[in-house]
Amino acid sequence: MTKHTESTQPSTAGQITLRSPAELADALPYLMGFHPDDSIVMVALHGERGRFGGRLRLGIPAANEEWAETSKQLAECLVSGSERRGDRPSAVIVFLCQDPAEGEAPEAVMERLRPLAQRLRLACGRLDVPVLEALCISRGRFWSYCCPDSRCCPRGGTPLGLPGTTVMAAAAVYAGIEVRGSLREMEARFAPLTGPRAQEQETALDEAGSALIPRILGGADRGVVREETLDLVRLLIERFRKASAVTGPVSADIGDDGLVAPGEAAAIILGLQDRQTRDRAAEWMEAPDAEPALRLWRAVARRCVGAYQDHAAAPLTLAGWVAWSSGDETVARVALALALRVDPDYLFAKLLHQGANEGLDPEALRRCLREERDEREAGGATCAESPVRPRGGRPRGRHPVGRAGRAPDAHPAAAGRGRIPAKRRGDGRRPVRRRRVYPRSRR
Known part of the structure; x- marks a missing residue:
């Protein structure tokens, strides 16, 4: 799961107002930094003016049986994450992004994902956070699951704006925000x-x-x-x-x-x-x-x-x-x-x-790594060998992972955690032979 928590407005002077489903759909890549294909995206809104807050992304589960539990977890994650930062959302916007399979029409994608949109709306509603808009984006078109007006949101969908021509695109250029392509391209x-x-x-x-x-x-x-x-x-x-x-x-x-x-x-x-x-x-x-x-x-x-x-x-x-x-x-x-x-x-x-x-702020972890490097180069004990006493008084390891409660452990091979992958047979079944592969640390 990937949550995006940064503000969408780089400064007060750069704030813009999005007033329609079309503008929301066109803004999505700039909110995320990429085109989130095959994804559920949820964006928290705060206050009367609907200021953008936390963002959350997850791949759309292939099995419909998983949609109810996934919707519940996503809604709870978005709301609780916002509350940890001190501001409970006043509303949520939902995006379902998926291109058609071979032989499938974009309209069919929209209808197929409609139950998922409904489950997300119900999950947010149970937490007293309404979904103001739920959009499906597929092959360059979008549909609203919330707007009943066919003049605004026709059944055949509405084309997305041309790249670089929308109000969000102009603001993004001014703010230096870059869209990296699709999520699939970034993962590739x-x-x-x-x-x-x-x-x-x-x-x-x-x-x-x-x-x-x-x-x-x-x-x-x-x-x-x-x-x-x-x-x-x-x-x-x-x-x-x-x-x-x-x-x-x-x-x-x-x-x-x-x-x-x-x-x-x-x-x-x-x-x-x-x-x-x-x-x-x-x-x-x-x-x-x-x-x-x-x-x-x-x-x-x-x-x-x-x-x-x-x-x-x-x-x-x-x-x-x-x-x-x-x-x-x-x-x-x-x-x-x-x-x-x-x-x-x-x-x-x-x-x-x-x-x-x-x-x-990653600086805390950077500082820890610098200190460990300096101690090692000076011939001192590393944090894995010697705990230090923080200002609060309780000894702890200086290593960032040690701070999360993990004591330094032996090499995984010593604990029997090594794995021996097997090469598949030509018919797809397991295995022709087994080979010893260097054991992986899961830390």
């Missing part, structure tokens, strides 16, 4: 490689696992592997930085894939499954490291292919952290949501996702 930038390159990468991961697992499980070389992984990360960040100096920042991640060899990506992917290695890798979070680090984590996430796709939780979380630390909350939410899709129990991603959604 992190998607695993396919075809022969994926096969080559999976082979490299198999070979790296055979070399690294004995060293890690033996215990004596675990710290050495950690330093080797971090040295390789440092080398690749510098490589990305030099590439940017020559060509400028590359937004096409396919080009970034060529900057990382399969063996290098395999070593980093497996190395990041160690929690301490991943936490130290999070220290590349500020300029001039942030931009090349984000590109590296995105490229590494794309190399988590085949039986290793669930290893992507670590690089996706690091990508989300760097984006959030750099002020790009849109990319941060996308990357962290993908990390939680890969592993819903990945604690670091859950904590970062919650922090980004609740509008927390």
Whole structure:
């Protein structure tokens, strides 16, 4: 689930008023920072003038049986999140965004999703928060589930305004707000490689696992592997930085894939499954490291292919952290949501996702990571080894995850949490052979 909590107006002078369903539909990409395809979006309104507040997004559940429970949870989440920030919503706007399946008409999408819109309206109503408007957006047209006037909202739908011609578009240009494309396009930038390159990468991961697992499980070389992984990360960040100096920042991640060899990506992917290695890798979070680090984590996430796709939780979380630390909350939410899709129990991603959604300042976490790095470089104990006493008086670990109540734990292999993915048979059944894969940390 992705909640958007930032204000839609960058300043008092930039405030605008949206007066119709058409203007609301046209404003949605600017409220979110992208076109939220295949999504439920709920926006809280506050006060008599309907000031935009928290935003919440979730993929539309495929099973109709899930709609009632999903609607209840979304309504409670939006209202409780607003109350935690001190202002209960006075109303809600609902958007249902989904393009037609093959052979399906947009009008059929609208009718198919009508029960979902009704369940969302009822769920909000039970919390005494009315839904002022519920819109369906499909293939460039929109419908209102609340407006009965066919002159305003015809049965065949109303075309969306041309990009860049609406009142919200003009305000967004003035405010420097950028629409990144569709959610599907943003997620595709992190998607695993396919075809022969994926096969080559999976082979490299198999070979790296055979070399690294004995060293890690033996215990004596675990710290050495950690330093080797971090040295390789440092080398690749510098490589990305030099590439940017020559060509400028590359937004096409396919080009970034060529900057990382399969063996290098395999070593980093497996190395990041160690929690301490991943936490130290999070220290590349500020300029001039942030931009090349984000590109590296995105490229590494794309190399988590085949039986290793669930290893992507670590690089996706690091990508989300760097984006959030750099002020790009849109990319941060996308990357962290993908990390939680890969592993819903990945604690670091859950904590970062919650922090980004609740509008927390990442500086507190940046300061903690700087202090840990400074202590380590000075030869002092790390926070995993030595608790510190905060001003409140109670000892606690300085690490941000430690502050959430998790004591430093042993490597997951020692606790039996490693997994052994199996390669599928040619007929789609499990498995032809089993292979040992570097155990993943779920922290």
